[in-house]
Amino acid sequence: MKEGKSVKLIPQPQQHQNGHLSPFKFAKLLDPEASWDKDQLGDVLHWIRQAMGLACGLLWGSFPLVGGIWFILFLVISSGIIYGYYSVILKIDEEEFGGHGALLQEGLFASTTLFLLSWILVFSLAHF
Numbered sequence: 001m002k003e004g005k006s007v008k009l010i011p012q013p014q015q016h017q018n019g020h021l022s023p024f025k026f027a028k029l030l031d032p033e034a035s036w037d038k039d040q041l042g043d044v045l046h047w048i049r050q051a052m053g054l055a056c057g058l059l060w061g062s063f064p065l066v067g068g069i070w071f072i073l074f075l076v077i078s079s080g081i082i083y084g085y086y087s088v089i090l091k092i093d094e095e096e097f098g099g100h101g102a103l104l105q106e107g108l109f110a111s112t113t114l115f116l117l118s119w120i121l122v123f124s125l126a127h128f
Helices: 026-030 038-062 068-089 099-105 108-127
Strands: none
Touching (some): 038 068, 038 108
16 A cells, blocks of 8 residues: 655746746845845846836926926936935945946936936926
């Protein structure tokens, strides 16, 4: 007589199509003890900036805001949030990632483009 063994299924980590394990979890976004590599942190900072660029562009365009002061305000807010995120929330050593300049530049051009595009489109569609 054979004895039946109970088999427990252990959930396997999700894999990408190329077979590599996905090392990213959303809980890591707010964990100061998590380890980051340069690409992961760069991606997170890039997408935070993209979200801010879209949100600010929609907000600025909804109200009839015009002028360079609003553009500069977006840059200050965006850079301030990114700086606060990596220095206060994640508490990382910026020198390991190329310094403040490299981290603050991550995603800046793309988010500025998205901000201007959404601001101009919403402003033009809503107020003309």
